[in-house]
Amino acid sequence: MYKIRLHEFEGPLDLLLFFLKRDELDIYDIPISKITKEFMDYLHLLEKLDLEVAGDFILMAATLMQIKVKMLLPKEIDEKGEEIDPRAGLVKALIEYKRYKEMSEEMSFMESSMRKHNYRVNFDEDSKQAPNDYEVLLKNITIYDLIKAFKNALLDRPAEPVHQIKKWNVSIDDQINFINSKIKDNKSVSFLDLMIEMREKIRIVVTFIAMLEMVKAGTIGLRESINLNDFIIYGIANG
Amino acid sequence: MDNIYNSVIEALIFASDDPIAPAEIITAIKALDGLDTEITDDEVENAVNELNVKYEQNGHAFTILKIAHGFIHATKHDHAKYVGYLSSEKTRRRLSQAALETLAIIAYKQPITKPELESIRGVNSDYTLNTLLEKNLITISGRAETVGRPLLYVTTDEFLKYFGLRVIGDLPKPREIEEIMKDEDFLEQKRRIMMSGIEEKAEEEEIQSEHELINELEPEDEIENENTVE
Numbered sequence: 001m002y003k004i005r006l007h008e009f010e011g012p013l014d015l016l017l018f019f020l021k022r023d024e025l026d027i028y029d030i031p032i033s034k035i036t037k038e039f040m041d042y043l044h045l046l047e048k049l050d051l052e053v054a055g056d057f058i059l060m061a062a063t064l065m066q067i068k069v070k071m072l073l074p075k076e077i078d079e080k081g082e083e084i085d086p087r088a089g090l091v092k093a094l095i096e097y098k099r100y101k102e103m104s105e106e107m108s109f110m111e112s113s114m115r116k117h118n119y120r121v122n123f124d125e126d127s128k129q130a131p132n133d134y135e136v137l138l139k140n141i142t143i144y145d146l147i148k149a150f151k152n153a154l155l156d157r158p159a160e161p162v163h164q165i166k167k168w169n170v171s172i173d174d175q176i177n178f179i180n181s182k183i184k185d186n187k188s189v190s191f192l193d194l195m196i197e198m199r200e201k202i203r204i205v206v207t208f209i210a211m212l213e214m215v216k217a218g219t220i221g222l223r224e225s226i227n228l229n230d231f232i233i234y235g236i237a238n239g
Numbered sequence: 240m241d242n243i244y245n246s247v248i249e250a251l252i253f254a255s256d257d258p259i260a261p262a263e264i265i266t267a268i269k270a271l272d273g274l275d276t277e278i279t280d281d282e283v284e285n286a287v288n289e290l291n292v293k294y295e296q297n298g299h300a301f302t303i304l305k306i307a308h309g310f311i312h313a314t315k316h317d318h319a320k321y322v323g324y325l326s327s328e329k330t331r332r333r334l335s336q337a338a339l340e341t342l343a344i345i346a347y348k349q350p351i352t353k354p355e356l357e358s359i360r361g362v363n364s365d366y367t368l369n370t371l372l373e374k375n376l377i378t379i380s381g382r383a384e385t386v387g388r389p390l391l392y393v394t395t396d397e398f399l400k401y402f403g404l405r406v407i408g409d410l411p412k413p414r415e416i417e418e419i420m421k422d423e424d425f426l427e428q429k430r431r432i433m434m435s436g437i438e439e440k441a442e443e444e445e446i447q448s449e450h451e452l453i454n455e456l457e458p459e460d461e462i463e464n465e466n467t468v469e
Contacts, residue, residue: 010336010337010340010360010362011360011361011362012361012362013360013361014361055363056361056362056363060361093358093359093361096359097359097360097361099413100340100343100344100347100359100360100413101340101343102413103343103346103347103410103411103413104336104339104340104342104343105339106343106411107339107342107343107346107402107410108333108334108339110402110403110404111333111334111339111401111402112333113316113403114401114402114403115319115333116315116316116319117304117313117314117315117316117319117403118313118314118318118319118322118323119311119312119313119314120253120301120311120312120313142375142378142379142395143378143379144372144378144379
């Protein structure tokens with residue numbers, strides 16, 4: 001199986017920052033036309049690779065195009081009489097995102113550093129085996145745990161037992177009639193031939209019982225067949 | 240405060256599962272030795288410092304960390320490899336870029352709602368939020384009194400412990416916008432130095448995880464974000 005590895009972008013803002021950094025663009029003077037094209041190319045690439053393009057990316061594409069259009073129109077004026085840059089909102093969002101992205105990098109270093117410490121307590125099971133009071137039991141419970149527990153309780157309810165009852169439309173009397181119909185007019189029939197068209201096990205069993213009943217009543221007789229693996233059923237005339 | 244309390248404090252920290260707060264230490268001492276026992280937060284703090292100096296001088300393998308509002312014993316960095324080899328440390332997974340980003344935003348903006356978070360990140364964050372809740376790094380603190388009363392998310396003590404912070408205020412300050420615009424090269428360089436260290440570890444982990452869980456679907460632990468797209 002092929003594994004294609006793209007630079008993982010955490011979202012449209014991440015992707016835009018990547019373009020800005022790669023091409024050393026000024027975040028306060030984003031060439032919207034160029035960036036929009038790059039962005040769309042990336043979306044098309046995703047589509048070509050048959051990856052699902054997240055709605056977030058499509059939203060950003062629409063935003064970029066909207067900005068692009070606004071750039072062509074006469075600028076709006078704010079209450080101080082200054083021109084409003086249509087890109088201002090985007091720039092603000094990018095910078096805000098960049099701040100936290102940087103912080104996440106800092107935190108990644110902190111994580112690495114803390115991973116090198118090992119705590120004395122590595123055996124959580126201890127307290128679980130011997131819960132001595134409710135204080136301990138409820139120690140780390142949050143509302144989220146309660147929601148989860150409630151959900152599990154709802155999901156884990158034992159299912160109502162459902163028994164399927166199938167009615168077999170076969171009776172001993174029916175099968176006695178069936179055997180009788182096969183051996184009337186002094187014909188005989190082999191047991192295996194009798195069974196040949198029976199699909200269900202229960203029908204075979206009932207037929208066998210019917211046969212035994214008839215033997216007991218003396219209305220049929222059995223004799224060994226020639227190949228010894230079968231036997232022949234024949235009628236005994238009454239009287 | 241007498242020096243005898245040093246070993247009492249040491250015992251209390253040693254016996255505690257989670258970081259133990261100075262207030263708890265003082266409560267224990269006062270409960271047994273009388274309420275008029277004179278001991279303050281600062282003195283507990285000093286005792287911890289003295290203990291750490293002692294550990295250092297005697298070449299002990301552990302130290303007392305001051306994290307998550309309290310104190311806890313932990314092995315030193317130098318032994319991470321050996322301890323990690325035997326303990327579950329090797330299976331501990333790093334947080335994904337998405338998780339770190341989300342945590343950073345929550346940490347600085349808490350309490351924060353999901354819509355606020357998503358407007359900063361620009362992406363849907365349901366999955367990441369759930370992962371962080373599962374790991375107990377964040378929790379729900381209540382609801383915002385705004386339309387729809389969305390849930391508010393905050394970081395937990397576990398978060399402080401995970402990142403080695405004593406209080407949330409110990410987080411490095413986010414840089415101001417002007418600063419971000421400068422220093423680009425400096426940051427890049429620093430990042431590269433740090434990443435080389437992380438990558439070494441990542442490689443180790445990757446080899447192990449390939450052995451252990453070939454098919455596990457967990458995009459979470461990838462660190463090699465720096466590979467280029469071209």
